[in-house]
Amino acid sequence: MSQYDLLIIGAGPGGYVAAIRAAQLGLKVACVEKEKALGGTCLRVGCIPSKALLDSSELYEKATGSMKDRGIIAKSVELDLSKMLSHKDRVVTGLTMGVESLFKKNKVTRLIGTARFTNPNTVVVEHDGKSEEVTAKNFLIATGSVPSSLPGIEPDGVNVVTSTEALAFTEVPKKLVVIGAGYIGLEMSTVWRRLGSEVVVLEFLDRILPGMDTEIAAEAKKLFEKQGLVFNLGCKVTGTKMAGKQVEVMIEGKDSIKADKVLMSVGRKPATDQLGLDAAGVTLGQRNFITVNAHYQTNVPNIYAIGDVIGGAMLAHKAEEEGIACVEHIVTGYGHVNYNAIPAVVYTSPEIATVGKTEDQLKTEGVPYKTGYFPFMANGRAKAMGTTEGKIKFLAHAETDRVLGVHIIGPHAGDLIAEVVLAIEFSASSEDIARTCHAHPTLAEALKEAAMAVEKRAIHF
Numbered sequence: 001m002s003q004y005d006l007l008i009i010g011a012g013p014g015g016y017v018a019a020i021r022a023a024q025l026g027l028k029v030a031c032v033e034k035e036k037a038l039g040g041t042c043l044r045v046g047c048i049p050s051k052a053l054l055d056s057s058e059l060y061e062k063a064t065g066s067m068k069d070r071g072i073i074a075k076s077v078e079l080d081l082s083k084m085l086s087h088k089d090r091v092v093t094g095l096t097m098g099v100e101s102l103f104k105k106n107k108v109t110r111l112i113g114t115a116r117f118t119n120p121n122t123v124v125v126e127h128d129g130k131s132e133e134v135t136a137k138n139f140l141i142a143t144g145s146v147p148s149s150l151p152g153i154e155p156d157g158v159n160v161v162t163s164t165e166a167l168a169f170t171e172v173p174k175k176l177v178v179i180g181a182g183y184i185g186l187e188m189s190t191v192w193r194r195l196g197s198e199v200v201v202l203e204f205l206d207r208i209l210p211g212m213d214t215e216i217a218a219e220a221k222k223l224f225e226k227q228g229l230v231f232n233l234g235c236k237v238t239g240t241k242m243a244g245k246q247v248e249v250m251i252e253g254k255d256s257i258k259a260d261k262v263l264m265s266v267g268r269k270p271a272t273d274q275l276g277l278d279a280a281g282v283t284l285g286q287r288n289f290i291t292v293n294a295h296y297q298t299n300v301p302n303i304y305a306i307g308d309v310i311g312g313a314m315l316a317h318k319a320e321e322e323g324i325a326c327v328e329h330i331v332t333g334y335g336h337v338n339y340n341a342i343p344a345v346v347y348t349s350p351e352i353a354t355v356g357k358t359e360d361q362l363k364t365e366g367v368p369y370k371t372g373y374f375p376f377m378a379n380g381r382a383k384a385m386g387t388t389e390g391k392i393k394f395l396a397h398a399e400t401d402r403v404l405g406v407h408i409i410g411p412h413a414g415d416l417i418a419e420v421v422l423a424i425e426f427s428a429s430s431e432d433i434a435r436t437c438h439a440h441p442t443l444a445e446a447l448k449e450a451a452m453a454v455e456k457r458a459i460h461f
């Protein structure tokens with residue numbers, strides 16, 4: 001039987017980062033992972049492979065169309081989907097093996113198998129019919145989440161799929177129906193539309209991207225429609241059935257719709273099933289998320305949990321921050337995450353990036369605010385790049401001028417938002433950004449101008 005200071009269950013961005021940090025802090029750490037490759041959903045079947053496909057499909061779309069306007073005429077462009085998928089797989093393998101070598105470098109013990117608590121101080125790790133008992137002073141659950149499904153629909157992985165299979169279609173579906181206009185729905189719709197699918201997105205609500213700033217989400221919908229995506233809002237999907245080789249999707253009160261493939265992207269749920277939480281005495285809260293206190297401690301004092309499994313934004317970087325804060329608190333007594341400074345990015349084209357409060361939230365909370373806008377149309381670099389769609393919306397406190405939230409739809413929005421995250425982390429004002437020199441010509445100047453627009457002194461718009 002092995003005894004560790006800390007046993008981490010799950011090697012996604014939350015778990016593996018926590019393991020490395022704990023080892024740096026001098027703990028004897030092991031990390032249990034049931035999959036062969038480390039890195040969790042993010043590296044294996046989420047963020048990373050989807051970004052590889054988003055990037056490749058963007059190149060393809062440029063080569064087959066938009067480069068012409070810039071005087072680059074590529075004749076007979078062909079799609080080799082299997083090569084595109086191999087590139088994605090190589091990226092994933094490289095990164096997951098990278099985590100393995102980081103574990104070796106930091107002396108984190110990697111255990112292969114499924115971990116199940118038998119009591120609050122012991123887990124059994126099962127793999128290939130064999131099992132091993134492991135004890136530890138503390139445990140950290142970082143098991144993440146799995147795709148949710150809808151009543152009456154069970155993805156079969158072939159015709160009705162989750163994001164995992166939609167990252168590996170071996171042929172471009174002629175018609176793809178996507179259920180849910182959230183992060184996954186929009187990113188995967190973008191990939192397959194660019195590669196030639198006719199894509200219809202069915203969304204339950206009367207808007208896309210719930211939770212994002214309403215105005216920015218509405219602009220995103222317009223731009224995506226211009227690109228060819230079809231949105232059917234207010235659609236409650238009630239079931240699917242095979243109709244010959246196609247899938248028929250039933251919608252309450254509306255005509256059904258047929259497609260070659262159907263992607264279910266209606267959210268994700270915490271992965272707690274196999275953990276034996278009853279044996280450990282850990283209680284679950286709403287919608288089966290693990291309840292934790294401010295230090296990520298469950299109701300059992302030596303068992304902690306972080307990442308998707310505790311709820312909140314289901315984002316890799318949020319899990320990483322929690323993992324570090326949790327182990328630092330265990331070792332040093334300090335550790336904190338500023339949830340107001342967690343950015344979110346949708347990697348469509350244009351990208352959408354957001355941090356801090358939305359305008360809707362400020363209205364609900366009765367916080368007085370000022371707004372500044374700047375369109376990429378008025379930014380020299382965006383013009384030079386031919387990517388002038390979108391804008392920046394800046395929200396600052398009406399009295400203190402403190403940055404409250406920034407919402408960007410436009411080129412490289414995901415990179416631009418980092419400056420705002422730092423500003424929020426340092427409690428900066430819009431004036432701080434407005435008076436900071438930004439290199440010319442850069443997209444970042446648009447952020448400075450949006451900050452200047454808060455006091456109606458933008459120069460170029």
Ligand code: NAI
Pocket residue numbers: 047150179180181182183184185187202203204205208209210235236237264265266267268313314315344345346347
């Ligand atoms: P989501 O929560 O972003 O969106 C789900 C959508 O499905 C919502 O718009 C919801 O209204 C809709 N929906 C729910 N029930 C429905 C029904 N019966 N019929 C039609 N529509 C319905 O969830 P998604 O896209 O599955 O992503 C899961 C998680 O993964 C998210 O929490 C997200 O944070 C994370 N993620 C993050 C990415 C990123 O950071 N770029 C990329 C992909 C996923």
